[in-house]
């Protein structure tokens with residue numbers, strides 16, 4: 001009896017394992033990146049907007065990315081990469097330091113920077129220091 005039940009139970013078990021091996025985590029990653037290149041606007045909203053504003057114009061926790069001081073000739077893309085990876089010690093404003101933003105891969109960082117540059121081009125810059 002035992003000899004008959006055991007293989008049957010094993011078969012049932014392995015069917016269960018196959019049925020449960022749907023890679024749930026992967027689908028989260030794919031939906032974040034839309035299956036193609038990462039969505040800079042969505043990533044900005046998720047990672048930066050709480051301080052820099054959904055409209056990029058700043059909040060009481062961080063400055064506007066439309067400030068003239070964040071134009072490419074003053075804060076090149078490398079400054080964005082560095083701020084995300086290492087944070088930034090407050091030196092232009094009184095909001096305090098920016099902490100590093102963890103959990104973004106290289107492509108996601110580039111997508112965020114492209115999004116910010118495109119918005120800057122579209123909306124232009126605010127004077128620095130603010131008037």
Ligand code: HEC
Pocket residue numbers: 044047048049050051052061062063075079080083084088089090091092093094095096097098099101112
């Ligand atoms: C918790 C708040 C917070 C979040 C989240 C945040 N920042 Fe900042 N960020 C700041 C503050 C505050 C400053 C201003 C520091 C200063 O006074 O110069 C700053 C400055 C910067 C600077 C300028 C750095 C420099 O070299 O002067 C860049 C670029 C920047 N942030 C990009 C980003 C991007 C991109 C994201 C999202 C991935 C992000 N920040 C998320 C608060 C934040």
